[in-house]
Amino acid sequence: MAENAKQAEVEATEAKTAEAPQVSAAQANPEKFLKDFNWHNYEEGIDEVEDSQLKEFEKLVAENFVDTLDDEVVEGEVVHITDRDAIIDINAKSEGVVSLNEFRYNPNLKVGDKVEVLIDVREDATGQLVLSHRKARVIKAWDRVNAAHDTGEIVNGFVKCRTKGGMIVDVFGIEAFLPGSQIDVKPIRDYDAYVNKTMEFKVVKINHEFKNVVVSHKALIEADIEEQKKEIIGQLEKGQVLEGVVKNITSYGVFIDLGGVDGLVHITDLSWSRINHPNEIVELDQKLNVVILDFDEDKSRIQLGLKQLSKHPWDALGEEVKVGDKVKGKVVVIADYGAFIEVADGVEGLIHVSEMSWSTHLRSAQDFVAIGDEVEAVILTLDREERKMSLGIKQLTPDPWTDITSKYPVGSKHTGVVRNFTNFGVFVELEEGIDGLIYISDLSWTKKIKHPSEFCNVGDKLDVIVLELDVEGRKLSLGHKQTTENPWDKYEKDFAVGSSHTAEVTEIVDKGATVEFNEDIVAFVPARHLEKEDGKKLKKGEEAEFKIIEFNKEFKRVVASHTAVFREEEAKIVKAAAKKAEAAAAEAKPTLGDANDALQALKDKMDGKK
Secondary structure (H helix, E strand, O other): OHHHHHHHHHHHHHHHHHHOOOOOHHHOOOHHHHHHHOOHHHHHHHOOOOOOHHHHHHHHHHHHHHOOOOOOOOEEEEEEEOOOOOEOOOOOOEEEEHHHHHHHHOOOOOOOEEEEEEEEEEEOOOOOOEEEEEHHHHHHHHHHHHHHHHHOEEEEEEEEEOOEEEEEEEEEEEEEEEEHOOOOOOOOHHHHHHHHOOOEEEEEEEEEOOOOEEEEOOHHHHHHHHHHHHHHHOOOOOOOEEEEEEEOOOOOEEEEOOOOOOOEHHHHOOOOOOOOHHHHHHOOEEEEEEEEEEEEEOOOOEEEOOOHHOOOOOHOOOOOOOOOOOOEEEEEEOOOOEEEEEEEOOEEEEEEEOOOOOOOOOOOOOOOOOOOOOOEEEEEEOOOOOOOEEEOHHHHHHOOOOHHHHHHOHHHHHHHHEEEOOOEEEEEEEOOOOOOOOEEHHHHOOOOOOOHHHHOOOOOOEEEEEEEEEEOOOOOEEEEEEOOOOOHHHHHHHHOOOEEEEEEEEEEEEEEEEEEEOOOOOEEEEEHOOEOOOOOOOOOOOEEEEEEEEOOOOOOEEEEEEHHHHHHHHHHHHHHHHHHHHHHHHHHHHOOHHHHHHHHHHHHHHHOOO
């Protein structure tokens, strides 16, 4: 370089001394002159430069060299790319270097590309300019972002990373926010697939106060989709078959993208068979042919069908299937009134709860079957036009009423289980399908029962006697008390009218009291029969002797009296006195008046007179 500088100096001297004016080397090729000039020798004073050359040199520097002290953004050219850096020529004394990390948004950077840079360090330890493309981009970025927002210009952005609710995008060196809803017109399931990608965006919002920028990729394709959507909607017809892509799956159905227009296939229109969730039939991004079933006036809601593209299973049901045939199937739905059995794909039959058991005591279908059970049944009815079938399970076993007269003749004794109550009696199951009724009056010989629940509980076992049998009406009349002897036959003798018994007054009630002689015999004592010999009345808990004055076995009614006990004694005394008076009269032959006086005295005593 020193030799070149000397050569330039010689040529300049010769040009100056020449007779005719000549063009200097600097003027002839200023770029070459500046490039070959020996800056070191010039700064050290080794090579002297004439004033005229110096002025011309300074003019060339001003015109061709970048002022490295200026903070302005300059444009440079990529002249070389290493593994780590890009070498940029900005027309300075030396070339500058920029880390390749600052060009991550532009992986296609190559030699010859024009880039904007800012001088970050004038000279590093090696005397080289350190440039910053990132800082230069930031300085210019806001002008570009604002212009792109105002004009609707499409810009390139580098997706740096994920963040809450979306992505961070490098646009002109500014970190912009890309909401998840603005990535695409369809739901995004894998956000990571977009990281480290360069995409096109529109600037949709700028917040100058907080320096926030929001971009959208979705906005770029919505216009095209809207046109496509209008075209598709205009051609929609019921019954039309279209190809679509599964866009979203919910519990109630599947959303299909028909090319910018969404339609819904309800879960009931996915398959002729019952399914629990649409994902049993379809999966995301699956391509399907669907048929248009219906749509509203503006065609914004489109109802689609998938199963309608295949033949109805009832149409494929063999003609050989008939009433009385045995079929097997899986329980798919259970209700209180019965269960639906799928006997073939898309062909279901109903087993009513009354056809699940011969028992007349109806229960819920859940007591017999569960979802998913494989069951065998008999076809009871079959209507191909209405596509209905009724089935029965109990028909697989003999009807227990067939030989009822031999199994349960009148007077026979059996043990049954209490199934439920009514106000008038108890239903007892003797076996599956054989129920009988015990009327409340046939539960006990002695107890007065207001409701059957006072006597027994559901699930209790009871001994019964068959009282009546109605084969045609499928009714059994049972009795429980008849399994034991009637204790009132014995009580009729033990508590005969006139018999006396000792007991306590149990309770004082209206118009009298009750006396409990044993667990079965509770007698009623009228108020006037509670009077004692001293004229007072018996009280609760007081023990006394009572005489039975009434006994009714049919109505289980017993009436007793305490007063009758001592009145009977007084009657005996009166009779004895009368006999004695008669005897005395026979001896002394007293007057009739004397006898009357004696009888009146006894009568007064009996009446309580002193």
